[in-house]
Each structure stands twice: as structure tokens, then as C-alpha cells.
Amino acid sequence: MATFQFDLVGPERILYSGAVDAVQLPGSEGEMTVLPGHAPVLTTLKTGMLVITESPQHGKRVLVRGGFAEINATSLTVIAERATPVEELTPEIIDADIAAAELQYDATDDYDRKRDIEGQIAQLREAKVALSF
Amino acid sequence: MPSLKDLRNRITSVKATQKITKAMQMVAAAKLRRAQNAAESARPYAERMAQVLGNLAANLTPGAETPRLLSGTGQDRTHLLLVCTAERGLCGAFNSSIARLARDHARRLMAEGKTVKIICVGKKGYDVLRREFRDQIIELIELRGVRQLGFENAEGIARNLLGRFDAGEFDIATLFYSRFRSVIAQIPTAQQIIPAEIATTAAASGASADAVYEYEPGEGEILAALLPKNLTVQILRALLENAASEQGARMGAMDSATRNAGEMIKKQTLIYNRTRQAMITKELIEIISGAEAL
Numbered sequence: 001m002a003t004f005q006f007d008l009v010g011p012e013r014i015l016y017s018g019a020v021d022a023v024q025l026p027g028s029e030g031e032m033t034v035l036p037g038h039a040p041v042l043t044t045l046k047t048g049m050l051v052i053t054e055s056p057q058h059g060k061r062v063l064v065r066g067g068f069a070e071i072n073a074t075s076l077t078v079i080a081e082r083a084t085p086v087e088e089l090t091p092e093i094i095d096a097d098i099a100a101a102e103l104q105y106d107a108t109d110d111y112d113r114k115r116d117i118e119g120q121i122a123q124l125r126e127a128k129v130a131l132s133f
Numbered sequence: 134m135p136s137l138k139d140l141r142n143r144i145t146s147v148k149a150t151q152k153i154t155k156a157m158q159m160v161a162a163a164k165l166r167r168a169q170n171a172a173e174s175a176r177p178y179a180e181r182m183a184q185v186l187g188n189l190a191a192n193l194t195p196g197a198e199t200p201r202l203l204s205g206t207g208q209d210r211t212h213l214l215l216v217c218t219a220e221r222g223l224c225g226a227f228n229s230s231i232a233r234l235a236r237d238h239a240r241r242l243m244a245e246g247k248t249v250k251i252i253c254v255g256k257k258g259y260d261v262l263r264r265e266f267r268d269q270i271i272e273l274i275e276l277r278g279v280r281q282l283g284f285e286n287a288e289g290i291a292r293n294l295l296g297r298f299d300a301g302e303f304d305i306a307t308l309f310y311s312r313f314r315s316v317i318a319q320i321p322t323a324q325q326i327i328p329a330e331i332a333t334t335a336a337a338s339g340a341s342a343d344a345v346y347e348y349e350p351g352e353g354e355i356l357a358a359l360l361p362k363n364l365t366v367q368i369l370r371a372l373l374e375n376a377a378s379e380q381g382a383r384m385g386a387m388d389s390a391t392r393n394a395g396e397m398i399k400k401q402t403l404i405y406n407r408t409r410q411a412m413i414t415k416e417l418i419e420i421i422s423g424a425e426a427l
Contacts, residue, residue, distance in 0.1 A: 044350070
């Protein structure tokens with residue numbers, strides 16, 4: 001099966017770089033799976049699971065929180081604001097994030113922002129369930 | 134003529150100082166390595182960001198409304214200077230050279246009749262600028278308790294800046310920090326961050342430039358979401374470069390301080406030995422002349 005170049009870049013370090021079969025992205029307009037030869041797309045990301053398939057039956061999952069994906073036929077670059085590989089993730093980290101988001105929610109009066117944060121919290125809860133914590 | 138005891142005390146105190154400066158140098162060297170790593174691993178992120186942003190700005194449909202963060206307010210009456218310095222001193226000319234650059238910039242703007250506002254990040258720059266620009270400084274952001282600079286710190290500052298920009302408090306923002314060239318060379322730098330300066334060189338991004346992207350959501354919305362993030366990234370980069378520069382400058386300063394202390398110890402020891410010998414000679418003369426007088 002054909003592969004393509006995938007780079008996952010966090011603000012503090014490069015988290016992943018290599019050839020992969022497929023990557024599933026939490027796009028802000030909906031989940032999408034990128035395969036080799038994808039049409040060029042630039043999309044924003046929401047909080048959610050990014051699933052990397054390196055080869056059939058082998059993959060990694062990374063929790064990303066906001067960012068961008070630049071897709072073209074031969075490569076995919078994800079610029080994630082915050083990204084944590086599932087292996088490094090603990091329920092405590094997600095709980096702390098949910099608590100921080102709730103604090104922000106209470107602190108702001110802007111309705112658009114409130115809605116954004118509400119969405120974030122829901123997605124974090126979802127991620128927590130998905131990891132069966 | 135200082136007594137022997139005075140000299141001995143002086144030597145001990147210089148030795149103690151030398152030990153401290155030596156230790157500080159070693160700590161700075163260890164911290165420098167970490168800060169340098171952090172600054173280097175943050176670089177790809179900023180580069181990719183600039184690349185995507187450049188692509189986006191270059192392919193922007195003409196006539197579409199460009200966000201104010203990119204096009205500016207159309208005025209340049211009020212300037213905001215974001216001056217990033219260290220929280221601690223004893224690092225050579227590091228803080229003062231950034232502050233001097235900012236001061237010259239502020240003076241020039243004020244001479245042109247523009248309004249200047251200053252936000253200080255780091256206490257040391259504030260201490261220097263406070264004397265001359267007491268009324269211009271609107272805020273001091275301290276990062277004293279921060280052990281490891283992260284995305285969150287930069288995000289806080291960026292959000293503060295964006296809030297002020299949306300409220301129309303300034304037209305142009307300039308960031309002052311020290312670029313880390315090498316351990317012995319740190320270059321104080323001024324960089325305009327609002328409106329964003331974007332290198333729209335399609336050649337730099339290579340083949341992807343001519344591909345026509347689909348945007349999800351629309352390109353205007355992506356650009357609007359991306360620009361504040363770009364601001365955060367620029368600030369983060371400045372903070373990380375600054376942290377590396379600070380440690381580099383401190384290492385250099387402490388190295389020369391240790392050397393100076395060593396020279397001083399040598400000089401003082403020489404004086405001490407001379408004085409000691411002179412006293413012994415004097416005592417001998419006294420004893421001999423006393424014996425001869427009998």
C-alpha cells in the first residue's frame with residue numbers, strides 16, 4: 001500500500017515524522033481520513049483523537065487540541081497547538097484540562113467563546129471515554 | 134598600610150566571591166543547554182506556521198476582506214512596545230542592551246509625535262525603562278515563577294495583546310528581544326508583530342505553492358484563526374530565544390568575573406606575602422640591634 005509523508009509538529013517539539021498509510025484527523029468541520037493522493041486541503045482542527053496508521057494493524061493515537069492540517073497529495077503536516085501521545089496521557093491530565101477549560105468558561109462573558117469552550121469540554125470528555133479511563 | 138589580618142580577610146572574601154561566580158557560570162552553562170534545545174525544537178513549528186501563513190496570504194483572493202491583524206488599522210499613531218527581558222540580573226549587558234534598543238525606538242517615535250505605550254515582560258527591563266518612561270509603561274508581566282517556558286505563557290501575553298488591539302488601544306506593536314546567535318553573541322532585535330509581517334515568497338514553500346487548496350472552513354476564517362496563533366508563536370519564539378540568550382550572556386559575564394577574581398587573588402596574595410616578609414625582616418632587625426646594644 002502506498003504511503004505518504006506525515007509530520008506532526010507541536011510548539012515545543014516535533015512529535016512525529018515519517019511515512020504512514022493513513023491518518024484520521026479531527027477536522028473542525030468533521031472527522032476526515034487522509035490517504036495518499038488526497039486533494040490539497042487546509043483545515044483547522046478541533047480537540048480530538050488523531051489516529052495514525054503506519055501500516056495495517058499498526059498505529060498510534062495522539063490527542064490534539066486545536067491546530068491546523070495542511071494536506072496535499074504527497075504530504076500531510078499537522079501543526080497542533082497542544083498534542084499528547086496516548087501513551088503519555090493519564091486521566092489526571094484530561095481532568096486538569098477540563099477543570100482549566102471550565103474556569104475559562106466561567107471567566108468569560110463572550111458567548112462565542114463560551115460556546116467554543118463548551119465544545120472543547122465535550123470533546124475532552126469524549127476523549128476520556130474513548131480511552132476508557 | 135593594611136594590616137596582615139585585613140589582607141587575609143580580603144583574600145578570603147574574594148575567594149568566596151570567585152566560588153559563587155564559578156558556580157553561577159556552571160549553572161548557566163547547564164541551563165543554557167536546556168534553553169538552547171527548547172529554542173531549537175520550537176523552530177520547526179514557527180517555520181511551518183510561517184509557511185502555511187505565507188501560502189495563505191499569497192493565495193488570498195483579491196478583494197476579499199483581509200483581517201486587521203494582517204493589514205493593520207491603517208494608522209500608525211499609537212505604538213505598543215513589548216519589551217522582553219530577563220527576571221534576573223548578573224548577566225552582562227543582556228538586559229541593558231535590549232532596554233537601550235527599546236529606549237532609542239521609543240524616543241524616536243515620541244520625537245515624531247506618536248503615542249508610545251510600553252508593556253514590559255520581565256522585571257529587569259522594567260527597572261531600567263521605568264526611570265524615563267514612567268507614564269508610558271502600562272503593564273509589567275512577570276514570568277518569575279515559571280520554570281519551563283511553555284506555550285501557555287506566550288498564549289497569555291498574546292491574548293492580552295489581542296484584547297488591547299481589538300479595543301483599539303494601539304495601531305502597531307513591536308516586539309523587543311535578544312536573538313540567540315551563539316553563546317558569545319546575542320543580538321538585540323526589534324520585530325513588528327502587529328500588523329504581521331509575512332514573507333509571501335512562494336518559492337520558499339516549494340511545490341505546494343502552486344497547488345490550489347481547498348479551505349475548510351473558508352480561507353478568511355482560517356486566516357482569522359491563524360493570525361492570533363501566529364502572534365502566540367512569535368512571542369513564544371522570542372521568549373525562548375531570550376531565555377537562551379540570557380543564559381549565554383550570564384555564562385560569559387560569570388566567566389570573566391571568575392577570571393577577574395582570580396587575578397585579584399593573585400595580586401592580593403603577592404601584597405600579603407611581601408608585607409609578611411617585610412614584618413619578619415623588621416622584627417629580625419629589631420632583635421639584632423637590641424642584642425648589639427647590650
